[in-house]
Amino acid sequence: MHLGDHAVVLGAGMAGLVHAVPLAERFERVTLVERDSLPDRAEPRTGVPQGQHIHLLVPGGLTRLEELLPAVADDLSGRGAHLIGAPEWRFHMGGGRLDLRGTDFRITGATRPLIEHVVRARVLAPGGVEVLDGWAARELLTTSDRSRVTGVRLRSEADPTEERALAADLVVDTTGRGSRSPRWLADLGYLPPAEERLKVDVHYTTRLFRRSPRDLDGSRNVLVDVPPAGRRGGVALAVEEGRWLVTLIGMLGERPPADLTGFTEYASGLWNGDIHDVVSGGTPVGDAVRAAFPSFSRHRYDRLRRLPERYLVAGDAVCSFDPRFGQGMTVAIIEALEMRRVLDEHGLDRIGPRVLSSARWAVQDAWDLAAGGDLAHPEVEGPRPLSWRLTTAYLERLLPVAHRDPLVGAALIRVIGMLDRPQRLMRPQLLRRVLAGSRRNGSRTPASGSAVRSPA
Numbered sequence: 031m032h033l034g035d036h037a038v039v040l041g042a043g044m045a046g047l048v049h050a051v052p053l054a055e056r057f058e059r060v061t062l063v064e065r066d067s068l069p070d071r072a073e074p075r076t077g078v079p080q081g082q083h084i085h086l087l088v089p090g091g092l093t094r095l096e097e098l099l100p101a102v103a104d105d106l107s108g109r110g111a112h113l114i115g116a117p118e119w120r121f122h123m124g125g126g127r128l129d130l131r132g133t134d135f136r137i138t139g140a141t142r143p144l145i146e147h148v149v150r151a152r153v154l155a156p157g158g159v160e161v162l163d164g165w166a167a168r169e170l171l172t173t174s175d176r177s178r179v180t181g182v183r184l185r186s187e188a189d190p191t192e193e194r195a196l197a198a199d200l201v202v203d204t205t206g207r208g209s210r211s212p213r214w215l216a217d218l219g220y221l222p223p224a225e226e227r228l229k230v231d232v233h234y235t236t237r238l239f240r241r242s243p244r245d246l247d248g249s250r251n252v253l254v255d256v257p258p259a260g261r262r263g264g265v266a267l268a269v270e271e272g273r274w275l276v277t278l279i280g281m282l283g284e285r286p287p288a289d290l291t292g293f294t295e296y297a298s299g300l301w302n303g304d305i306h307d308v309v310s311g312g313t314p315v316g317d318a319v320r321a322a323f324p325s326f327s328r329h330r331y332d333r334l335r336r337l338p339e340r341y342l343v344a345g346d347a348v349c350s351f352d353p354r355f356g357q358g359m360t361v362a363i364i365e366a367l368e369m370r371r372v373l374d375e376h377g378l379d380r381i382g383p384r385v386l387s388s389a390r391w392a393v394q395d396a397w398d399l400a401a402g403g404d405l406a407h408p409e410v411e412g413p414r415p416l417s418w419r420l421t422t423a424y425l426e427r428l429l430p431v432a433h434r435d436p437l438v439g440a441a442l443i444r445v446i447g448m449l450d451r452p453q454r455l456m457r458p459q460l461l462r463r464v465l466a467g468s469r470r471n472g473s474r475t476p477a478s479g480s481a482v483r484s485p486a
């Protein structure tokens with residue numbers, strides 16, 4: 031299907047890359063405009079500061095990425111990424127370890143720079159996508175009545191006096207959480223999207239360590255969740271070049287230290303010892319990196335009555351999630367798949383509102399999962415409707431059962447991993463199993479830092 035001559039995607043992060051794929055099949059050419067100068071190798075870059083912290087593709091993300099880029103998992107493992115099957119994950123949630131025996135989901139064990147590097151190579155390989163790096167999007171160009179976007183004005187990063195206009199049949203904004211779309215819309219006389227914010231004051235400190243295949247009896251992924259009464263958690267992931275990537279998490283102002291001694295001590299304070307086992311006695315590689323996230327926010331473009339034609343916003347520019355559950359890249363991939371479907375059904379007519387509406391479920395599920403978990407902490411401010419309270423109570427029953435029943439563990443992981451929608455946890459067969467299991471157990475465990483809310 032041919033939809034036009036030129037599509038422009040702003041921002042060559044993960045959302046930009048995955049959106050370029052379906053566009054390249056439907057437009058004569060696609061330009062990926064990127065403010066950074068993109069490296070030839072898999073290395074961190076300024077425009078993606080989060081890229082030095084844990085970044086994994088959950089099962090629903092990896093599976094869907096393969097729908098866009100067949101066999102990309104092989105490319106990743108060919109470059110040294112691990113593909114880690116669920117039975118060897120050590121997921122410590124709700125006071126115990128999830129039983130994931132017999133389940134066959136996979137996640138990636140790789141640094142974000144490697145994932146992005148491999149995906150970028152695949153996106154560029156067929157030749158329909160061109161990268162224009164070192165240029166920043168400054169403003170949208172429109173028809174004189176401002177009803178339709180016709181391109182974008184760019185400014186050179188090397189020489190800020192140099193500007194150029196790029197004409198386009200479609201512009202997709204994937205410039206991340208700092209996106210200027212709200213301002214661009216306001217400047218054009220449109221209402222900007224309302225913003226929902228969740229203040230969590232999360233701090234991340236990340237270090238790399240040498241990894242021996244014997245560490246943790248060969249397990250390559252550990253998650254220690256932040257319990258509702260606590261503020262500390264962490265993730266350890268086997269990544270390329272024989273290393274562990276370890277991110278320690280502090281909520282509500284708690285800051286994991288960067289120096290090795292402080293980092294190790296902090297790890298020893300987690301309620302499960304696996305991450306401390308990785309860190310203590312491990313050989314560090316390089317220095318620690320830190321990041322702070324005062325809040326996460328969702329821009330409600332999906333609720334706007336008016337958006338200009340030929341214009342779409344996606345990825346973190348729409349919603350940035352508490353990264354503890356690693357959903358951001360997966361949501362961006364789902365958005366790209368929804369865009370592909372909408373383009374084939376409706377062409378470019380009302381492309382923005384149509385895609386935002388058809389991808390709303392993914393943003394909502396991920397937001398509910400992450401925000402629901404954050405709200406389990408009494409200090410986090412936000413609405414706790416009846417649906418949230420019921421789901422949290424249900425999870426308090428489900429988690430202890432998931433510690434010893436692989437069917438329940440797998441059901442939970444399918445939801446956290448975005449293979450299933452949250453309501454699958456409420457299906458009668460599972461409900462019966464959870465209730466019977468928790469009666470046998472006779473006790474309830476405080477829900478972990480996660481909560482899966484039933485759809486409103």
Ligand SMILES: Cc1cc2nc3c(=O)[nH]c(=O)nc-3n(C[C@H](O)[C@H](O)[C@H](O)COP(=O)(O)OP(=O)(O)OC[C@H]3O[C@@H](n4cnc5c(N)ncnc54)[C@H](O)[C@@H]3O)c2cc1C
Nearest residue numbers: 041043044045065077085086167206345346353356358359
């Ligand atoms: C600490 C942390 C850990 C995370 N861990 C995970 C994880 O484990 N799994 C997961 O799926 N997600 C994770 N995420 C989320 C993930 O990083 C994002 O959701 C995902 O990268 C999609 O983002 P994006 O492409 O929309 O934005 P970004 O990745 O931020 O990319 C935006 C791009 O736009 C460019 N840009 C910005 N402004 C302009 C401009 N004006 N003109 C041109 N280019 C511009 C930037 O340079 C950048 O390249 C994590 C996030 C954080 C903060």
